Amino acid sequence: MAIELLMPALSPTMEEGTLAKWLVKEGDTISSGDIIAEIETDKATMEFEAVDEGIMGKILVAEGTEGVKVNEAIAIMVDEGEDASNLSASAPAAAAPVEAAPVATAAPAVAAAPAPAPAPTPVEPDYPEGTELKSTTVREALRDAMSEEMRRDENVFLMGEEVAEYQGAYKISQGMLDEFGAKRVIDTPITEHGFAGIATGASFGGLRPIVEFMTFNFAMQAIDHLINSAAKTLYMSGGQMGAPMVFRGANGAAARVGAQHSQCYAAWYMQVPGLKVVMPYSAADAKGLMKTAIRDDNPVIFLENEIMYGKSFDVPVMDDFTIPFGKAKIERAGDDVTIVSFGIGVGYALEAAEKLAEEGIAAEVINLRTLRPMDTETVLASVRKTNRCVTVEEGWPQGSVGGYVSNVIMQEAFDYLDAPVINCTGKDVPMPYAANLEKHALITIDEIVDAVKSVTYR
Amino acid sequence: MAPKKTTANTASKANVSKDELLTYYKDMLLIRRFEEKAGQLYGMGLIGGFCHLYIGQEAVVVGLEAATKEGDKRITSYRDHGHMLACGMDPNGVMAELTGREGGYSKGKGGSMHMFSKEKHFYGGHGIVGAQVPLGAGLAFSDKYKGNDNVTFAYFGDGAANQGQVYETYNMAQLWDLPVIFVIENNQYAMGTSVQRSTKSPSLWERGAAYGIAGEEVDGMDVLAVKEASEKAVAHCRAGKGPYILEVKTYRYRGHSMSDPAKYRSREEVQKMREERDPIEAIRSLLLTGNHATEDDLKAIDKEIKTVVNASAEFAKESPEPALEELWTDIYA
Helix, strand or coil: CCEEEECCCCCCCCCEEEEEEECCCCCCEECCCCEEEEEECCCCEEEEECCCCEEEEEECCCCCEEEEECCCEEEEEECCCCCCCCCCCCCHHHHCCCCCCHHHHHHHHHHHCCCCCCCCCCCCCCCCCCCCEEEEEHHHHHHHHHHHHHHHCCCEEEEECCCCCCCCCCCCCCCHHHHHCCCCEEECCCCHHHHHHHHHHHHHCCCEEEEEEEECCHHHHCHHHHHHHHHCHHHHCCCCCCCCEEEEEECECCCCCCHHHCECCHHHHHCCCCCEEECCCCHHHHHHHHHHHHHCCCEEEEEECHHHHCCEEEEECCCCCCCCCCCCEEEECCCCEEEEECCCHHHHHHHHHHHHHHCCCCEEEEECCEEECECHHHHHHHHHHHCCEEEECCCCCCCCHHHHHHHHHHHHHHHHCCCCCEEECCCCCCCCCCHHHHHHHCCCHHHHHHHHHHHCCC | CCCCCCCCCCCCHHHCCHHHHHHHHHHHHHHHHHHHHHHHHHHCCCCCCCCCCCCCCHHHHHHHHCCCCCCCEEEECCCCHHHHHHCCCCHHHHHHHHCCCCCCCCCCCCCCCCCCECCCCEEEECCCCCCHHHHHHHHHHHHHHHCCCCCEEEEEECCHHHCHHHHHHHHHHHHCCCCEEEEEEECCEECCEEHHHHCCCCCCHHHHHHHCCEEEEEECCCHHHHHHHHHHHHHHHHCCCCCEEEEEECCCCCCCCCCCCCCCCCHHHHHHHHHHHCHHHHHHHHHHHCCCCCHHHHHHHHHHHHHHHHHHHHHHHHCCCCCHHHHHCCCCC
16 A cells, blocks of 8 residues: 655755755655654654554655645655555645645745736835845845844844854854854843843843844743833833843744644834834844844834745845934825734735735735834825725734734824724634634734725625 | 951051042942931932931941042942942032933933943943842953952842842852952941841851852941951952952931931931941041141042032032933833
């Protein structure tokens, strides 16, 4: 009985990978537990073990093949005596035992097709027209930004769990240890409270630390230092000393990692005076905003997203590309409704805008980029034009970013509104593990489309 | 590493000069009189909120500061007035911060628990018990990173010694050889809870052994013993040997804060400490018995200090409240 070997998913967000090396050849006898191949994910090279016993019948995907989709058949194993010569793979998708997580399938469409915008694009571009662009992943953009700033300023250093020798738990700091050495790329023990405090103290002492939290879920162990020590010291010292530093890491839901690893902290940190809060969407955002964050003399909370790390976007090729804080980006212009979002939500908003365009509704999509300071002027100007607004975020509804945006609109542009603002948020539940439940707990494109139809009375 | 206990309430007094004794006497007396005045002003309603007095613990900071040089840093908790005076901060600025006035070190925006001086390398003044310990190790990290030989004194109490972040910090400080002296000011009560009621192992400094950190216990009522221990710890850190722990056994005469009636200990216990172990009386007696000073000399010093303290109280009353615009400044750099 032939058994198909499928390309394994080796991380919560992996969608495809490289079949780096076969360690067996056709005809080899395989026992369960044997390492049969090496597979490169976006984060690491992993060993692929055989589960079943048998003989390697046919290798379907040659070593060195890139972009092998998860669940695609890569080889066929047969029993002894079975003829392998006529084997071929069955339809790849049908073989998939588990459908990839909903967010993971929703997002790439956005990255692949960045809004074939019919309407005119941004008012103030982030870089001069005609600048050379290079396709870059969010992961690379973050690393490039940190490396550029570390070359520029000796006092900048990176500290966190697995940032150095392991090259980053999510491979953000890949290559940085080699370039900057162990003095400036520092592996910490698993001790968030302690190293967040040490880094904050180092910033009081005149350094400019970048602290990586493997994810912001773990920053809750350290949140006292982020708020009481880093954010408040400038004020409490009457301006004598503050904390010029960046706290960064993956925030929000990844895919199928459950309640304790899937939470958006945007609204929490956004509330604190003394902090600046950044949540990039694209690789260009990630690079330009990270460089600004490192140069800022205040503590900056930089909220990344694991699902976005592997997405590619155009990034301008410039000696020094920065994006100022407090400047939202109009990702897509439109006259009928304003969709306000930030981070991964921008991708959903753009996808919804695309669907809405097919139905004749022109949505203007605003990417806030920084939540504190927040560019409410751009939001208000848009709402005064469209008279309708929907906000989109993955965080919880009560005390949400969208709730704040709605409040500002109500106070500043009440007379312009033709419909109540709708906040599309994650559901008011801890994140479930089950694939179907998780899908429903997060924002869906349909929910955004429905919300827009509701505020436009369609 | 091999930790050892110092029972040095009779430190090498023979080596102490007259000038040194007089300096310690003055410095400790300034803290005591300043704190007494702060207590008065609190009673008059001129100081608000929490106010934690240092009376009884003066020998700790004065002894530790005796071994410092320019560039060394210090950071502590909310019982911080003594530390600020001992590192040379202006009593006027400290007192005016207590009264919440423009002339205070933080322009009146920090208060008793949150005061800083970049000039004197005093990094607060922190209200969250234990938070100053990793922050202090971070200051030491910055000096090591820059490659100088400064050391940082991170002060905390017997109460904070049970916070988890202290031990996270011990581990990293030793792992990275940070030049930080962890000073446990064991005044025997974490607010109303005695060390015996909060801590199974009576010796707090010995916990450092689990991380390979050298340390010792010091008699915190004897400024000379504290100074000697401080010199040793400083030498250890400056030599690049990593952190050092000093558990300084001391005693606060007043309540935890101004609002603490201190019912958790007997009046006799406090009285006995004051009569038998007072750090200022001890030096006073050394000065007199060693014929380093006469009663009249000491009276003159008392008067001089009283003048400084009274002036700080006047300044703190006269200094205007911060302008309302100050509400909106210093939030972002």
